[in-house]
Amino acid sequence: MGRYRRKREAKARRRPWEFSKKLAAWAVLVATAAAVASYVLAFRDQQTASDVTTTIFTACIGYLVSYAAKSATEKISRNRHGLDADGNPISGAGVGEYTTTTTSDKEAKG
Numbered sequence: 001m002g003r004y005r006r007k008r009e010a011k012a013r014r015r016p017w018e019f020s021k022k023l024a025a026w027a028v029l030v031a032t033a034a035a036v037a038s039y040v041l042a043f044r045d046q047q048t049a050s051d052v053t054t055t056i057f058t059a060c061i062g063y064l065v066s067y068a069a070k071s072a073t074e075k076i077s078r079n080r081h082g083l084d085a086d087g088n089p090i091s092g093a094g095v096g097e098y099t100t101t102t103t104s105d106k107e108a109k110g
Helices: 019-043 050-081 105-109
Strands: none
Touching: 019 050
8 A cells, every 4th residue: 555645745835925915915804894894883873983994995905906016017027037936937938938918020120
């Protein structure tokens, strides 16, 4: 009989979350909690601080939009330079092979 492999060993090792991803998860949690708290207070006929709730929710959504833009530009840059998610070169990839944008010769000449 061969060696028994547990499921944990069979799976690839997960990379730890980056700080910005943790911050994005925290923003989602805070925005959701602020919205739920506002509706719960309104349901109980208690005074809600709508200005505060709106400010918190807007700030969290603003951060999520900036995080999405940061992540997209990092991915495009990695693809353009032939790097994987850890920043290591992709084997057999030349620089510029994985570009997401293409330009024709006519556009490049001006």
